[in-house]
Amino acid sequence: MSKHLIYDLMEACSGVNELRHAIVVMKELGITYQHRTPQTMGECWWFWNCENLPEKLPSYLTPLDLDPMECIGYGLSQEDAEKIRDYKY
Numbered sequence: 001m002s003k004h005l006i007y008d009l010m011e012a013c014s015g016v017n018e019l020r021h022a023i024v025v026m027k028e029l030g031i032t033y034q035h036r037t038p039q040t041m042g043e044c045w046w047f048w049n050c051e052n053l054p055e056k057l058p059s060y061l062t063p064l065d066l067d068p069m070e071c072i073g074y075g076l077s078q079e080d081a082e083k084i085r086d087y088k089y
Contacts, residue, residue: 002049002089004064012060037075048084
């Protein structure tokens with residue numbers, strides 16, 4: 001089953017000294033995702049429809065409990081939000 005995740009840049013950087021780019025870290029963790037949305041104001045990334053999650057996530061990766069349709073205009077277009085909503089895993 002897929003899951004949306006939020007990657008907290010401040011926790012990654014200052015909390016555990018993870019200085020690599022969020023996309024690189026996700027790849028090295030083996031996590032795949034349908035779409036990614038940077039959130040500069042929140043100092044985080046949203047990763048949508050993630051799969052291949054490790055048993056235990058690092059402290060800077062937590063569940064993202066947002067409806068993509070409510071995120072239109074906050075980094076998501078109508079088209080992107082519909083693709084995320086309609087994703088079949």
